[in-house]
Amino acid sequence: MSEPALAKAGDGTIWHAAGKTFLFPKTALATLARARFRDAFARLCPNTELPPPVWQIPWVVHITPWGEGQQAALDYLARYAFRIAITNNRVLAVDDQTVTYRYKDRAADRQRKETVTGHEFLRRFLQHVLPAGFHKVRYYGLWHPSRRGPLRNLRNLLLLAQPASPPAEPAEPAEPRPDADPQTPPRRCPHCHTGHLILLRRLSPARPQGP
Numbered sequence: 001m002s003e004p005a006l007a008k009a010g011d012g013t014i015w016h017a018a019g020k021t022f023l024f025p026k027t028a029l030a031t032l033a034r035a036r037f038r039d040a041f042a043r044l045c046p047n048t049e050l051p052p053p054v055w056q057i058p059w060v061v062h063i064t065p066w067g068e069g070q071q072a073a074l075d076y077l078a079r080y081a082f083r084i085a086i087t088n089n090r091v092l093a094v095d096d097q098t099v100t101y102r103y104k105d106r107a108a109d110r111q112r113k114e115t116v117t118g119h120e121f122l123r124r125f126l127q128h129v130l131p132a133g134f135h136k137v138r139y140y141g142l143w144h145p146s147r148r149g150p151l152r153n154l155r156n157l158l159l160l161a162q163p164a165s166p167p168a169e170p171a172e173p174a175e176p177r178p179d180a181d182p183q184t185p186p187r188r189c190p191h192c193h194t195g196h197l198i199l200l201r202r203l204s205p206a207r208p209q210g211p
């Protein structure tokens with residue numbers, strides 16, 4: 001989940017930007033996650049009780065800043081939407097009993113090999129398969145369809161907050177090309193019917209490539 005570091009006030013027409021070092025209050029998020037998990041557990045497992053200290057000790061949440069802008073959001077989501085648990089080139093050997101694969105030991109920052117039984121390999125792989133009804137990527141917060149109104153207001157306020165661009169200077173008339181045919185009249189803009197259009201190059205449509 002990702003959410004912009006903004007807060008709305010009043011009826012939602014006023015937005016306050018957070019400081020540069022703000023990401024999210026970890027303590028508040030951990031308390032909220034613990035309460036949500038406790039309520040869901042009580043609803044789904046009404047006949048099961050967990051020890052009381054589970055709901056009393058502080059929980060820990062992991063928050064990592066990922067970057068800013070559209071490219072950072074795409075890089076983050078691509079790791080979940082377009083990757084699988086393990087790629088074929090990491091599977092080194094397979095026989096009737098075992099599977100040998102390569103993984104990265106991040107603590108030592110090096111590649112290692114591990115051999116496990118076929119059942120254990122399938123168990124680890126299936127931990128990355130979502131149950132039926134779950135989605136890899138969900139729209140949350142301002143991106144949820146029910147929040148289109150506040151999102152539209154926020155975009156308008158951000159546009160109004162941008163500094164006004166200086167007025168564009170009038171373009172000077174283009175000089176005729178030395179190799180142009182003097183008998184051919186210059187091409188005009190089809191919209192304003194002024195200026196001189198000069199062909200620099202033709203751009204062919206590029207073939208789309210998948211992620």
